[in-house]
Amino acid sequence: MIYEIINNELLFSNDKSKLQINVIHTYLSQTSYWAKNIPLEIVTKAIENSFCYACYTNNQQIAFARVITDAATFGYLADVFVINEYQGKGVGKLLIDFIMKDEQLKGLRRFMLATKDAHELYKKFGFNPLSTPERMMEIKPFETY
Secondary structure, eight states: OOOEEEETTEEEEOOGGGOOHHHHHHIIIIIOSSSTTOOHHHHHHHHHTSEEEEEEETTEEEEEEEEEEOSSSEEEEEEEEEOGGGTTTTHHHHHHHHHHTOGGGTTOSEEEEOOSSOHHHHHTTTOOSOSOGGGOOOOOOOSOO
């Protein structure tokens, strides 16, 4: 189900056909701290298997996020970014607000994310530190690509 809104001159959309994979891959592999050197094939596969959200201005993608989900009980917000020249202008807040209003994500029992430096942003949308971190486990075979 395509979900879109226009806010001023910004288009927010979950339409994967609009995604500019080169913008996403370039940011993730060259600028992000969490996915440095990630191969294009992995970015493409991740997009194929996630709900994806983006923001555009003048047909240029300026922001991205994806949610890994079963669309029933669990969601994980990942790969959230706004390209550098649009940071600090509220685009990230608008993108997260857009995602949180997606009817396909309503009713999830758990919605998680990991962040190094945007805790205050996500708190505004209801995210909190883990209530029971002692129950959480992970397999993390490597740090970087």
